[in-house]
Amino acid sequence: MLKETPAEAQIVSHRLMLRAGMIRQQTAGIYSWLPLGYRVLRRIEQIVHEEQARAGHIPMLMPTLQPADLWRESGRYDDYGEEMLRITDRHKRDLLYGPTNEEMITDIFRTHVGSYRELPLTLYHIQWKFRDEIRPRFGVMRGREFYMKDGYNFDIDKEAAVHAYNRHMVSYLRTYERMGLQAIPMRADTGPIGGDLSHEFLVLADTGESEVFYDAAITDLTFGERAVDYDNREECAAIVQEWTTPYARTDETHDEAVFNEVPQARQRSRRGIEVGQIFYFGTKYSEPMGATVTTPDGARVPVHMGSHGIGVSRLVGAIIEASHDENGIIWPEGVTPFHCGIVNLRQGDSSTDAACEGLYKALTAAGLEPLYDDRDERAGAKFATMDLIGLPWRITVGPRGLKNGVVELTSRRSGESEELTPEAAVERVAAIYAGS
RNA sequence: CGGGGCGUAGCGCAGCCUGGUAGCGCGUCGGUUUUGGGUACCGAAGGUCGUCAGUUCAAAUCUGGCCGCCCCGACCA
Known part of the structure; x- marks a missing residue:
């Protein structure tokens, strides 16, 4: 936990992650995930898994290192350039640290699947990737090694594959919303992946790497609790229609003329962070690699x-x-490393110690993960730490309140507090998380 | 890869110009104090000064090579 800001960190998320002790840089663009950071990473990963399962996609795991031969088959071994980290093993065989897995998944598919009866099929994995960026920066936002969910759909024809595309867009909208984010799908270039249909998902933030242009109408859309039948083509297509009708593009695909058809009052230009992308690329890999059914x-x-x-x-x-203030991080409930902080204002006092331990047990029994600050520190230091690491809820236990039988429940986001009995505080926190 | 900068204790930095006992703040450890928003004081531990070579009686300091990191740009999930 650091009071001072490390000199190397330029943007707020990087600074806060270092100060909160979430990550440690090991070399340019490569980070260790310390326990606190790792918790958040795992929670995000978990949400992704759950939403993939909901959409009917099947998890698996492919290796980080891949044989160069697969990439020679698709022609990308030479095309990919310096960003691909190439490695030679003791037998002088060419390997690479995978920046993505199209070739490998296609190889797996062609040896295990041969009939239309086995389609549609969508496989995905969450695995470390490596792209040897010329200049990594912004902490984990633009590292060289990064953790990514990548999925691949296999369909009998274009129509079915477009449904898979739509299904993914719907699934992604839901996924990001569960993380407390508004990620706007924007028409995108297909880049080195290739293909003719692609959207990127952008989170609006001043530190974003891309300039984005959009119709304010799109930020009013929320996915909410709607139940989706992911097998229903019309339903998925309708949702995609809803989210892709308002103008929303990055500078790569921006078209001033079309943008100007949006009413002036609703035209927005901001910066955004890309947090996902979906592609339809047809037979770009299946044809040269012989993945047929x-x-x-x-x-x-x-x-x-x-x-x-x-x-x-x-x-x-x-x-x-997207979620911080001058005191530190503000985690959305969906991804917070701990559900609730417990601050003991007088460590060593038998009444506050007992009350805190009771709260810890009760919260745990309610299926929640609390973080108990039992350091022998002053109140100010504990509050500052809690604010920095950004748990959405904090229960403050002090001798003053306990005399009246109450503790204080405080929202990190609003700063508002209310006094409750310890039992009521636990119930309250449990109720907040009951939905997620 | 072009341009700029930095490398001294766990972290943030001073010292380098003008060579001569390695310092400050934070953190850590021990103690006293304090106790509802980063308390004050006392004491302690902790450093091959990135690395290799050169110059010199003497190098953190001067010179050169190498390594690493950061920033701006081009590039990118």
Whole structure:
């Protein structure tokens, strides 16, 4: 826990992550995730897994190191350039630290799947990736090593693959919203992945790396609690329609003429952090790599594919960029490393010690993970620490309140407090998290 | 990769110009004090001064090479 800001950190999320002891840089663009940071990373990962499962996608795990031969097959070994970290093993075989997995998944698919009966299929994994950025910066937002969910859909034809595309967009909207983020889908370039249909998901933040242009109408949309049948093509298409109708593009695809059709009062230009992207690229990999299936009439056709990514490690930084104040981080309930902090104002006092331990047990029994600050520090130091690490709820236990049988429950976001009995405070916190 | 900067205790920095006993703040440890928003005081531990070579009686300090890191730009989930 640091009072002083490390000189190397330029942007707020990086500074706060270092100060809160979430990460430690090991070398340029490569970080260790310390216990506190690791908790957040895992919670984000968990949300991604849950929402993938909801959409019917199947988890697996591919390695970080890949044989160069697969990439020679697709032609990307030479195309990818310096960003790809190439490694040679003791037998002088060429390997690479994967920046993405299209080739590998296509290879797996072609050896294990051969019939239209096995489609549609969407496989995904969450794994460390490496891109040897020329200049890593902004902490985990632009590291060289990063943790990413990447998924790949396999479908019999374009129509089915477009449904997979739509399904992913819907699923992603839900995923980001659970993390307390508004991520706006914006029409995007396909870059080195290729293909002809792509959207990026952008979180608005002043420190974002891309300039974005959008119709204010899109920020009024919320996904909310709607139940979605992910197999229903019309329903998914309708939701995609809803979210892609208002103008929203990054500078890469921005079209001034079209943007000017948006009423002046609703035109917005800000900066955004990219936290995910989805692609439909058809047979770009399946054709050269021979990933085909037999159709009902016995023909062999290359499968239609798409890929979809969520920057899991980057999201930790992006969430902080979108949710902090001058005192520190403000975690959304969905991703907070601990559900509730307990601050003992007089460590060593038998009444406050007992009350804190009671709260800790009761919160744990309610299925929550509390963080108990039992350091022998002054109140100010404990409050400052809690504010910095940003737990959304804090229970303050002091001798003054205990005399009247109450503790104080404080919202990190609003700063508002209320006095409650310890039992009521536990119930209250449990109720807050009951939905998530 | 072009331009700029930095490397001295766990962290933030001074010292370097003008060579001569390695310092300050925070943190850590021990103690006293204090106790509802980063308390004050006393004491202690902790450093191959990035690295290699050179100059010199003597190098954190001067010179050169190398390594690492940061910032601006081009590039990027």
